[in-house]
Amino acid sequence: DSGVTQTPKHLITATGQRVTLRCSPRSGDLSVYWYQQSLDQGLQFLIQYYNGEERAKGNILERFSAQQFPDLHSELNLSSLELGDSALYFCASSITAGRTNEQFFGPGTRLTVL
Amino acid sequence: TQLLEQSPQFLSIQEGENLTVYCNSSSVFSSLQWYRQEPGEGPVLLVTVVTGGEVKKLKRLTFQFGDARKDSSLHITAAQPGDTGLYLCAGAPSNDYKLSFGAGTTVTVRA
Numbered sequence: 590d591s592g593v594t595q596t597p598k599h600l601i602t603a604t605g606q607r608v609t610l611r612c613s614p615r616s617g618d619l620s621v622y623w624y625q626q627s628l629d630q631g632l633q634f635l636i637q638y639y640n641g642e643e644r645a646k647g648n649i650l651e652r653f654s655a656q657q658f659p660d661l662h663s664e665l666n667l668s669s670l671e672l673g674d675s676a677l678y679f680c681a682s683s684i685t686a687g688r689t690n691e692q693f694f695g696p697g698t699r700l701t702v703l
Numbered sequence: 704t705q706l707l708e709q710s711p712q713f714l715s716i717q718e719g720e721n722l723t724v725y726c727n728s729s730s731v732f733s734s735l736q737w738y739r740q741e742p743g744e745g746p747v748l749l750v751t752v753v754t755g756g757e758v759k760k761l762k763r764l765t766f767q768f769g770d771a772r773k774d775s776s777l778h779i780t781a782a783q784p785g786d787t788g789l790y791l792c793a794g795a796p797s798n799d800y801k802l803s804f805g806a807g808t809t810v811t812v813r814a
Contacts, residue, residue: 591745622802631705632746632791632804645801679745691736692802694745 592616593695595680601701607668610698614661614682620644621663622683622692623655627676638663639685670702706730707792707805715811716782724777724808726792735775735794737766740807746791749777782812 592615602608614621623635634647638657649655652670657663667674677697683690710725726735734753738746750759752768752775759766763786765778779786793804 591747593745631806634801634803637801647801681745691748691751693748694738697743697745699743 591693591695593680593682593693595678595695595698597698598696599699599701601703602670603703604670604672606670606702607666608670608700610665610667610678610680610700612663612665612680612682612695614663614680615693618682618684618693619661620683620685620690621657621661622681623649623663623665624679624681624694625676626679626697630676632679635665667700672702675700675702705806706796706803707794709790709792709805709808711808712806713809713811715813718783718812718814719781722779722782722810724790724810725774726776726805727774728794728796729773730796731772732794732796733772735768735772735792736802737775737777738791738793738804740789740791741787746789779810782810784812784814786810787812 594613596611620639622637626632635649636655637645641657652668655665679697681692681694683692708727736751737749740746750766755772756770757768763780767776789807789809791807795802
């Protein structure tokens with residue numbers, strides 16, 4: 590158990606819908622990262638937050654947004670969903686924001702868009 | 704094009720055999736990390752290598768960071784079925800901030 594929690598575990602929805610994925614980092618970790626993992630793209634970095642502020646952006650679509658709240662939990666919002674958004678979404682956390690910091694991953698949310 | 708190229712993509716061996724997974728790049732990294740991921744779960748950090756030429760051992764797993772800090776390898780001695788999983792290397796190049804992952808090597812150890 591990494592100490593990072595993600596809800597829900599599974600999510601099934603239809604195209605055009607909007608969903609929210611939730612992540613609670615390890616106790617004491619200030620940085621939260623979101624990743625998307627699909628069979629053809631591998632593990633892709635989406636976005637990073639550090640202590641409530643956006644720190645780095647990866648290949649995140651405009652239809653996706655995220656935020657980190659004062660209690661440090663984070664939410665990833667996915668809207669106007671398409672079939673291609675079906676994937677595993679992982680949240681990871683680390684103590685600080687440095688690039689060499691070890692990241693601890695949650696169990697993931699499996700999103701299926703029908 | 705992946706920043707980190709892993710090879711081979713798939714590896715299937717018999718219990719007791721040795722295996723090596725490679726992670727290569729044309730970029731220099733301040734550090735590289737190795738993760739193992741099992742189906743339906745998140746990646747779990749195995750090791751971080753930070754010094755060129757560094758060798759780290761974790762029981763039957765040996766990790767090496769290239770002298771030029773552009774490549775790394777993972778060697779498993781006497782593999783066991785419990786070593787089965789997806790092995791991912793990850794790193795942030797010296798001129799970038801974001802962590803990039805290789806596509807992974809799927810290792811299957813048959814009993």
